[in-house]
Amino acid sequence: PDVVHSGEFDLTGMLAMLKAKKHELGAGWVVFDGIDVLLTLLRDPVERTLSYLRHHLELYPDDGCASIEDVYDDDFRFHGLIHNHMVKMFSLTVDEMDDGALTRVEFSAHHLQRAKDNLARVDVVGFQERYAEFCGELNARFRWKLSDPKHMNRTKPVPVEAGFRERIAAGQMDGLRWFTAERARLATRPGELLPGARSILALAASYLGER
Numbered sequence: 375p376d377v378v379h380s381g382e383f384d385l386t387g388m389l390a391m392l393k394a395k396k397h398e399l400g401a402g403w404v405v406f407d408g409i410d411v412l413l414t415l416l417r418d419p420v421e422r423t424l425s426y427l428r429h430h431l432e433l434y435p436d437d438g439c440a441s442i443e444d445v446y447d448d449d450f451r452f453h454g455l456i457h458n459h460m461v462k463m464f465s466l467t468v469d470e471m472d473d474g475a476l477t478r479v480e481f482s483a484h485h486l487q488r489a490k491d492n493l494a495r496v497d498v499v500g501f502q503e504r505y506a507e508f509c510g511e512l513n514a515r516f517r518w519k520l521s522d523p524k525h526m527n528r529t530k531p532v533p534v535e536a537g538f539r540e541r542i543a544a545g546q547m548d549g550l551r552w553f554t555a556e557r558a559r560l561a562t563r564p565g566e567l568l569p570g571a572r573s574i575l576a577l578a579a580s581y582l583g584e585r
Contacts, residue, residue: 411516412495417502419460420542426455428529443538446545453478457545464489 395401427442430451439445446452454476462479465488471477479485493499498515500508505523512518 411497413498413500413512414493414496415500415502415505415508416460420539422459423456423542423545424531424534424539425527425529428532429527432529442532442534446538446542452545456542458485461485461489464492 423446424442427445430445431439431442439448446456454473458479458481461481462477462485463475465485466477466479467488470479498508498511500511509520512520
């Protein structure tokens with residue numbers, strides 16, 4: 375952790391530290407054992423979809439779509455980047471993939487279970503609306519010194535009719551039921567689900583419905 379600066383490894387500093395430790399211990403060899411940490415930051419599926427729709431309109435103003443509803447109604451974009459997208463990203467296998475993230479998937483109960491199983495393997499699970507807490511957990515557990523947040527593809531929210539939100543929710547299917555209800559409970563009453571948890575990030579088991 376002492377050789378991590380702003381989220382990036384300082385290789386020169388790491389080698390210098392190991393050399394100093396070698397001399398300090400009087401050792402002939404120092405074995406460096408690195409660790410792999412798997413992270414994921416989840417976002418409300420409906421908000422993620424609205425953000426994508428806005429971004430598409432800004433990025434491709436001349437593609438014939440006059441509104442976010444038009445983008446949503448496009449069959450290619452719906453099945454490629456919207457429909458049950460969270461479950462898709464956590465469950466898609468190499469054998470199923472024929473067009474990267476745009477692969478069209480015929481979802482089944484197996485996809486939802488595979489997505490849950492894969493999420494269970496993630497070391498640190500965070501939520502976008504609690505990003506500062508996510509960073510705090512990384513600092514507490516790994517002593518990572520993270521830089522200030524950087525935003526990409528950011529769009530300005532616009533008013534959306536409740537009926538359109540409901541259409542989006544229906545299009546999320548398993549992903550919405552799997553994510554949103556549990557996320558809301560964890561965000562408001564984490565102590566009731568796992569007393570003594572240091573943070574919401576310690577509640578991955580509850581989030582998966584295993585408690």
